[in-house]
Amino acid sequence: MEMILKEGKGKVEVGGVNFDFSYFDVFPKMRVTLESDLENPILQIVTLEKKLRDLDYEEIEIEVLKRYRDTFNFLLDSTYLLRNGDRKGFTFFKSLTQKKAIRLSLTENCNYRCFFCHEEGMDMNARRESANFDKMCELLLKMRDLNYQDLTFTGGEPLVAKNDLIRYMDFMEENNYTPDLTIVTNGYLIDEVLIERIKRYKGEFKFNFSMHSVDKESYFQIVNPKNGDINSFDKVLKNIDLIRENGIRLKMNFVLLNGLNSSPDYIKRILEFANEKGAYCVKFLELLVTDKLNKFFNYFYSLESAIKDLGDDIFLENLTYRRGEYIFKNNLVVEFQKCTCANGCSVCPLNREINVTPQMSYYPCFILDSKKIEIDNNNVEESLKVGDVVIENLIKRYGNKSPVIIKNVANEKEKIEFYYKSAFTLEEIENLVNKNSFKLDRQRAFTDYIYKNNKNLNYEKLLKLSKNSYESHYREIVQKREFKCEKNHCSIEFLTEGKIIEDKENYDRYLEHLGFTNNLTLNWNIKFFKGSNRNFSIGINENTGLIYVVSPKEIDNELSNLLNLELLKEDLYKDIVKNM
Known part of the structure; x- marks a missing residue:
């Protein structure tokens, strides 16, 4: 992917496809006038957005003639908002506030064995060691220099490597790197030592709790603790109370599972539970079902149905390519998020986060785990560009579709x-x-x-x-x-x-x-x-x-x-x- 801006004329090249535009730079806003209809509006505009976001632009404004039908229809149906227009054309705009994001897996080990786990899109059968502390620290410094300001620690269960996680936080602060930090956890291994360290973190912090259930019976059925602790649900509830008592932000994640947590009454019960426990947000995720994971097909439940089930109990606040954001009871944010892959390969350049394993392997594609790239700490940026090429090739192959096996098809005549x-x-x-x-x-x-x-x-x-x-x-x-x-x-x-x-x-x-x-x-x-x-x-x-x-x-x-x-x-x- 390449973008050239020079003397009011711009060009973007992606996967051998070019498009030209004129622009007026009023940083941090970029006004763009399209010179022709686009061959692939989703891929080309999303690529332009990504490039401008990486250059710290905060808003893009696009002028398009109505006769550029494909591009006009894309903007009309997308997350762009209409600013003004006349009989000839319209002006659309959107915010580019999404931060560059990276997810670092600290260990493949987990104290739970959720039956549907896809292990961050990586090969479940591959045996991997825990992260090398020194190499991971080198990578963190590279991410700082490349302006990655949204960092997530994942696993497995990252708190299995809790001592190392605390050392990473110390290292980051010592080296003036305090991105928005998230720990994705099942919450079982939280303790007061970790809580005290988090309270001293100089950047923004939140927990993402993988809950999936709000009752003990189905919780144990879904998460399957390896140690067989029948009180695991109660322990997680106590840790949620500990988080709330210490004023730490908490989001709760629920993968929708047909027949287990997907009924309208149960979804409302989840929202009431989260509201009562002081969470600022609930995220509902669609189950990832690929040809390798099609044994879980019967557990799939669509986000669209969950939204319809909630009806007037929620109201829409914002839409992005990846998620819909709603409000419940005037304060609880409710996100409905598809796996990036469910939105199609074409929007992947903007949506995807960088996923790095403990072995310093980068998986540009969330589904096709064979497409991995070994991270070279001496040239991280070049390693990431190789990943861009992988995605471009998948875009050529799948277009607005992807390898997921539950997907919408066009209406036939x-x-x-x-x-x-x-x-x-x-x-x-x-x-x-x-x-x-x-x-x-x-x-x-x-x-x-x-x-x-x-x-x-x-x-x-x-x-x-x-x-x-x-x-x-x-x-x-x-x-x-x-x-x-x-x-x-x-x-x-x-x-x-x-x-x-x-x-x-x-x-x-x-x-x-x-x-x-x-x-x-x-x-x-x-x-x-x-x-x-x-x-x-x-x-x-x-x-x-x-x-x-x-x-x-x-x-x-x-x-x-x-x-x-x-x-x-x-x-x-x-x-x-x-x-x-």
Whole structure:
């Protein structure tokens, strides 16, 4: 990534893509006028923001003509605010106050074993030693010189290395480096010695408590203390009281886990608990689910559903690329934050923090742990630039998407589907697919509620509500379906854009007046796979136990024979009903 500013003309180059602009420098604000529509507005504007932020600019203002449609629509839908405009174009602006951030893992060891742990995005099976104190101190000085003013100590559990952590704080102050400091901890190992040292820290400090639960039963089920201490929850509560008594800032983190802490009543209970305990902020995080971690798929619960569940109990205060910030009861900040990867690779240059392991390895990508870079303390800046190149290459590959397997897809207007059945089990098919270089791209588990009337018995026009397992609301889907027997495929046209329905009972009563009844309910678990030139999905219909393969193209004989597929010669729904 490169930015050139000279005599009122600017240029940004990222991943071989350039864009030019004119600018007016009124530091700490930069006014930018775009000279053309951008090829990749997200990547290019986010890169410009990052460069300006690194130069200590506090605000960017962008003038764009309405005829630059892609760029205009991006700014309109992004976290930019509208300043003014006319028939030709508009001026947008945003704050660039986010500080350069680094996360240092002091140890891989942890006294808990949370069942969903992804260990800071690194390889869980790799054995690593604790940090070398002298090398870590050298790195801290480099981070000071590079103006990293947001520092987080993580692990494992960083308080396993509590004595070293206190020594790092001493070293930093002795060397005039007092960034905003955060310790991410489960809170079990806090003691009065640590509290007293924190109270003397000369910079801003906060604890991020990984709580995940506010009742003893589910807490023990989620965090699984290694020493089996059945009083671990009570000990953490005492340490929270100790933090509040000493006036130290506390944020509580909760990974949303479907069925454990995701119900509307439980989420409100979390907020009441945090408010009572004096936390200034609660952060809800989405569970990270990748192809390697897809065993946790059923625990995923979307942030959007949690926000809808809270309704008028919270109100929006701020939006960024990474999180939404709300207020509960006039004082408690409530953050809803996706993993950086869930927002797509294109916004990673601005969102990502530098993650460094105890072995001085830098992982530029949170998901792909093979993309690691060994930090050279003699040239840290160059090591970080290598990481920028890794991210640029991933942006070229994934664009606004990423390797996570739970993601939104664009609304379709029409599509063609070929349907197949297999006598193999789902496990057998998955093993064959994996051995043949197909990669799991995304996954869904959902229920379809299908409505029919006397005029629509053959599924030519399909009205249904679809509810994902990780959402609390429903989506209305209306399809026109035509199975073309001569070509053995179904042509599907979408007549609506997936209107959200909150109350199914009222919706059912409304449709009943129109002569429609919900006479078919289907439960699905579907995995979508990608190959070099073939995409398809494998789904189990849980009502019948039948395995279906769906493809936008007719599957070739080689793959069909491999998976023991039988091509259906009628609509999928007819086959399901026939086998129920």
